Amino acid sequence: MKYHSNTLFASRDEKFIAILGHDYYSTVLSIEDFSKSAIVLSDKRVYQVGKVYKSGFHGQSGGPWAGRGKKIVNLEDVTGTTSKELTKPVIGYMVAAIGIILGSLGLMSGVQETILTVGLIGVAIVISGIFLIFRLKRKYLIIEFAGGSISHPVKFVTRSELDLFQGIISLEKDRCKNGFTDFKECPxxxxKIQVNASICRYCSKEQKNHQA
Ligand SMILES: [Zn+2]
Known part of the structure; x- marks a missing residue:
């Protein structure tokens, strides 16, 4: 199933605000194709598309179970966002350390063939350690809402990018809750002026029916 703003959004007057996901750049480049795993924010709702993750985590090794589809949450129902790092890549660091120790021992031996073979083995172990550190690191953006949560892997997303996205969600949520429905047209x-205005801010005419 392919998604873009026309097929994804629940209502026609919804506006695209922001996107965050593994395929951030490819999504932007492929012009509104949201089919890959991503969190898409409109001015009314939050969508998770592509790989959809179950709320809640299974044990410490596994991430949330994933299926394909889409998940929709109204911005008004969002209670907050956090980011969570799930697995500590300790084993990766340990393996890398063993590689460094082995490599150093090889260097200290002073025998040229030993330096070469042990050094190479050391480098290979360090590389696999670094690979493990990267593999075991799991970072998620959690969007909490009344009745559940959305979790989305953000391994390739920078801290500032994540902060920015969380900021946009909270801004849009506030705008959804406060502004928006509380406007009317000055007769x-x-x-467009606030429903509760006693005087129009544009023409200064007194408004009837305003709630004091
Ligand atoms: Zn007016």
Whole structure:
């Protein structure tokens, strides 16, 4: 199933705000194709598309179970966002350390063939350690809402990018809750003003029916 803003959003007047996911750049480049794993934010809702992750985590090794589809949450229901690092890549660090120790021992031996073979083995072990560190690291963005949560892997997302996205969600959520429905048209000048305004900010006419 392919998604773009026309097929993804629940209502036609919804506006695309931001996107975050593994395929951030490819998604941007492929022009509104949200089919890959991503979190898409509109001015009304949060969507998780592509790989959809179950809320809750299984044990310490596994991430959340994933299926394919989409998950929708109204922005008004969002209670907050956090990021969580699930697995500590300790084993990776240990393997890398063993490689470094082995390599150093080889260097200290002073025998040229030993330096070469043991050194190479050391380097190979360090590389696999670094690989493990990367593999075992699991970072998720958690979007909490009334009745559940969305978790999304953000291994390739930078800290500042994640902070920015969380900021945008909270801004849009506030705007959804506060502004938005609380506007009406001024009967004199037809500008949009707050429902509770006693005086129009554009034409200064007094408003009837305002709730004091
Ligand atoms: Zn007015």
């Amino acid at each position: 004199y000048c037809a500008e």
